[in-house]
Amino acid sequence: MAGSKKISKEDVAELLNEWNQEFDLFIPSKDEDVAKLAKWDGKDTSFLDWYRNTVVPPKANFLPSMEEMFHFQKDKEGYHIELPSSNGQKQLIFGIRPCDANAMAILDKTFEDAYEDPYYLSKRKNTVLVGLGCTKPYDSCFCTSLGSSPTDSTNVDLMLTDIGDWFLVEAITDAGKELVAKAGSLIGRATKADETRAKEAREAAHSKATRHLDTKDIDNKLLASFEAQDFWEEIAAKCVSCGVCTLLCPTCYCFDISDELVRDRGARFRSWDSCSFPVYTKMPEENPREEKWRRVRNKVYHKYEFYPINFEVIACTGCGRCIRQCPVNWDITQTLEKMQAKAQS
Amino acid sequence: MNDRETEQGLRGQAKALLEEGKVNYIIGYEPGSLKFTTTPLITKDKDSVDRLVISPFIVNNLSEYLTELKGRIGIVAKGCDSRSIVSLIQDNQVKREDVVILGVPCSGIIDLSKVEGLVGKDRDEIDDIVWEDSKVTITVAGDRKEFHIGEVLFDNCLGCEFSIPQEYDILLGESSSLVVDKATSREKIETLEAMSQEQRWNFWEKEFSRCIRCYACRNVCPACFCERCFVEESEPQWMAPVPRWQDNLMFQVIRNIHVAGRCTDCGECERACPMNIPLRSLTKEMCDIVDDLYHFKAGMDKETAPLMTHYETTDPEDFIK
Numbered sequence: 001m002a003g004s005k006k007i008s009k010e011d012v013a014e015l016l017n018e019w020n021q022e023f024d025l026f027i028p029s030k031d032e033d034v035a036k037l038a039k040w041d042g043k044d045t046s047f048l049d050w051y052r053n054t055v056v057p058p059k060a061n062f063l064p065s066m067e068e069m070f071h072f073q074k075d076k077e078g079y080h081i082e083l084p085s086s087n088g089q090k091q092l093i094f095g096i097r098p099c100d101a102n103a104m105a106i107l108d109k110t111f112e113d114a115y116e117d118p119y120y121l122s123k124r125k126n127t128v129l130v131g132l133g134c135t136k137p138y139d140s141c142f143c144t145s146l147g148s149s150p151t152d153s154t155n156v157d158l159m160l161t162d163i164g165d166w167f168l169v170e171a172i173t174d175a176g177k178e179l180v181a182k183a184g185s186l187i188g189r190a191t192k193a194d195e196t197r198a199k200e201a202r203e204a205a206h207s208k209a210t211r212h213l214d215t216k217d218i219d220n221k222l223l224a225s226f227e228a229q230d231f232w233e234e235i236a237a238k239c240v241s242c243g244v245c246t247l248l249c250p251t252c253y254c255f256d257i258s259d260e261l262v263r264d265r266g267a268r269f270r271s272w273d274s275c276s277f278p279v280y281t282k283m284p285e286e287n288p289r290e291e292k293w294r295r296v297r298n299k300v301y302h303k304y305e306f307y308p309i310n311f312e313v314i315a316c317t318g319c320g321r322c323i324r325q326c327p328v329n330w331d332i333t334q335t336l337e338k339m340q341a342k343a344q345s
Numbered sequence: 346m347n348d349r350e351t352e353q354g355l356r357g358q359a360k361a362l363l364e365e366g367k368v369n370y371i372i373g374y375e376p377g378s379l380k381f382t383t384t385p386l387i388t389k390d391k392d393s394v395d396r397l398v399i400s401p402f403i404v405n406n407l408s409e410y411l412t413e414l415k416g417r418i419g420i421v422a423k424g425c426d427s428r429s430i431v432s433l434i435q436d437n438q439v440k441r442e443d444v445v446i447l448g449v450p451c452s453g454i455i456d457l458s459k460v461e462g463l464v465g466k467d468r469d470e471i472d473d474i475v476w477e478d479s480k481v482t483i484t485v486a487g488d489r490k491e492f493h494i495g496e497v498l499f500d501n502c503l504g505c506e507f508s509i510p511q512e513y514d515i516l517l518g519e520s521s522s523l524v525v526d527k528a529t530s531r532e533k534i535e536t537l538e539a540m541s542q543e544q545r546w547n548f549w550e551k552e553f554s555r556c557i558r559c560y561a562c563r564n565v566c567p568a569c570f571c572e573r574c575f576v577e578e579s580e581p582q583w584m585a586p587v588p589r590w591q592d593n594l595m596f597q598v599i600r601n602i603h604v605a606g607r608c609t610d611c612g613e614c615e616r617a618c619p620m621n622i623p624l625r626s627l628t629k630e631m632c633d634i635v636d637d638l639y640h641f642k643a644g645m646d647k648e649t650a651p652l653m654t655h656y657e658t659t660d661p662e663d664f665i666k
Contacts, residue, residue: 240561258586327561331378
């Protein structure tokens with residue numbers, strides 16, 4: 001931990017203004033009580049008091065809920081396609097939680113490793129993540145069951161840990177080091193006592209994440225339940241097939257593509273889609289997941305079975321949004337526990 | 346209402362219905378996985394009914410599930426839920442003989458977001474919420490605070506006219522006095538009505554800009570029983586699938602008109618919305634317009650024709666200019 005730094009909470013606004021000169025800077029904000037990332041307004045740091053996590057996950061800054069892919073115009077020669085203009089502006093997300101930073105690494109598997117998605121990557125490669133460790137995980141949080149913790153710094157560039165009136169600051173990547181350099185004298189040296197306090201804060205936060213799910217070898221255990229239709233019908237019974245859990249999931253990435261055409265000009269958009277919707281897999285003659293239990297099963301298996309097979313990582317970070325936001329309290333940790341109990345019986 | 350006694354009565358009735366083969370399923374509420382939360386219990390198993398609960402946190406309108414289950418169903422219903430069931434019967438979506446309605450007189454449901462607002466803490470940071478008579482005591486970190494119960498009930502509950510189920514087979518528990526606060530119940534609507542057209546337009550632009558088209562509002566709504574929603578029609582496409590605020594607004598306006606005469610002001614659309622869009626300001630206003638114009642309240646009488654399938658020569662027609 002040698003060389004760690006610190007910043008006073010009182011100086012955060014000044015720090016953000018400093019960084020704001022180079023970046024489009026986003027902070028947690030409330031829009032009618034719905035927490036989401038919003039552009040830094042130059043002064044309001046009240047989120048430091050209320051912020052636990054956003055309702056809308058940071059994936060929205062990389063895969064927006066709607067995005068123009070290109071626009072087109074038709075004339076005698078055919079279609080002329082133009083890409084949307086990109087401002088190429090660098091983006092800084094301040095206060096991303098460890099679970100959501102981990103989610104970005106999970107999304108990279110799809111949008112960078114499986115294929116290169118230019119829309120996603122142009123934003124992702126232009127973004128630095130400043131992580132803020134949790135001090136008050138929700139009762140729905142279970143990040144510690146997925147190899148992470150409320151203060152995990154693995155997938156951020158710069159990590160902040162709350163130590164009272166100050167944040168301990170650790171540069172994790174070169175981009176993080178550059179941010180520290182740009183902060184000048186706002187970020188100073190941390191003392192040994194600060195580091196001890198940070199260690200205590202990490203341990204305290206970890207102990208507050210009390211929801212636990214046994215994920216050891218979970219993908220293999222799940223295989224046994226795939227064909228158990230009765231089990232899945234029971235599990236799925238109360239699901240209302242809305243898109244809350246998937247659209248607000250930081251690792252769900254499905255999108256729909258649609259064209260809008262008025263006379264000879266139009267545009268192609270992509271927008272968030274959800275495998276919970278019955279029409280998601282509807283084809284002209286059939287729908288392989290018309291029944292609700294098949295859709296619920298798919299959602300669980302995509303995260304805990306197919307993603308591990310394809311990318312060697314579970315596509316769930318334990319952020320708990322799907323549990324907190326579900327209108328009928330369908331709880332994925334309960335389903336996974338029941339599945340594992342079933343595998344052992 | 347004494348919830349514990351009602352609960353015991355309910356479990357006994359539900360078990361008997363399953364054991365005697367009078368129903369294939371029981372739909373009720375069981376404790377949820379989060380504090381102060383219940384979750385729908387849909388079961389064929391007579392032992393599972395011991396998990397059934399009745400509490401001021403039974404938010405869901407369970408009639409939503411009636412159209413997707415096959416067989417005879419025993420269903421727990423509060424006042425507004427029972428009207429949704431009647432409305433489904435009126436629309437030929439459910440047969441009266443296929444449901445055994447376990448009616449529960451309701452004195453209102455606690456809105457956790459109001460509780461959170463009053464004490465400035467999130468649900469999971471609250472130790473206890475106890476409702477006694479007209480007071481609710483909220484405990485946070487050992488500190489007890491008392492409020493009038495009217496401050497924490499859902500807006501729709503404060504405007505409730507029929508807390509006792511309108512249609513039932515078995516009535517569980519006794520009705521207790523209802524806390525009515527019509528002014529608070531309509532407060533958001535009054536605020537909107539006081540606005541200029543431009544202000545209202547700006548208001549809804551801001552609200553619907555948050556919509557992510559998760560369709561939770563539609564999917565928890567028992568009145569939205571279409572097998573295929575207009576919003577998903579693609580040939581031709583009625584609505585853009587992208588969550589642009591104008592399209593989001595249009596979707597909700599059309600949905601409102603589709604549920605006119607069916608909406609019982611159960612408030613589920615607004616409660617389910619993860620983006621806190623005040624959807625009830627639209628649905629409640631629609632209910633009131635329906636009542637004013639046609640003297641019709643949804644789901645009051647299963648023998649009456651659904652509002653929009655029927656006309657009277659005396660129906661108002663001043664909209665035809």
